[in-house]
Amino acid sequence: MATSRICSIEGCDKPHHARGLCAGHAHRLKKYGDPLAGETSKGQARAFFEKALAYEGDECLFWPFWRNNMGYGEIKTKSSVKQSGMEYAHRRMCMEAHGEPPNPKDEAAHSCGNGKHGCITKGHLSWKTRIENQADRLTHGTAPRGTRCGTNKLSEAQIHQIRAMSGKVRQRDMADQYGVSQSLVSVICSGKLWAWLA
Structure with a gap:
């Protein structure tokens, strides 16, 4: 009976994809030349988030982990409600610091204008409607116009x-x-x- 192969990286039990590696480690090997490069250790993102939640300063704290193509940081969800398993780090920070949004469609808006750079400073975040958030972008000069x-x-x-x-x-x-x-x-x-x- 044939046994299914797993990734050759110690501690990784994901299924083999190519070159003796799982899909994630094979991708890192191709991108960085090292299957362990660019990897975030387990709990590192959550630890950074908790430290940022306790931060009382006014400087922008930029999310150093995964960001989407618009520059917004993403973090694994605490609940299994979202199927993707990821949510915006700044939105999660706004929820943790300021409670649930008044309306489910409200957006976590940045007073600093640095959302696209991954800012998650709780003092820079507040709940705003889509129209209010877009108006802020005009004020900050971050709206894609002109x-x-x-x-x-x-x-x-x-x-x-x-x-x-x-x-x-x-x-x-x-x-x-x-x-x-x-x-x-x-x-x-x-x-x-x-x-x-x-």
């Missing part, structure tokens, strides 16, 4: 130039000059886009 928007093609200086030419140069000619559509030039001139630029 030159921070991934689809943007124009600089703020070019917006000012287009508006200065409005009524003097045909919109079609401006569009050709800046490599954008005439409809985009039209909404820029009308102030419907980039409205915050005086």
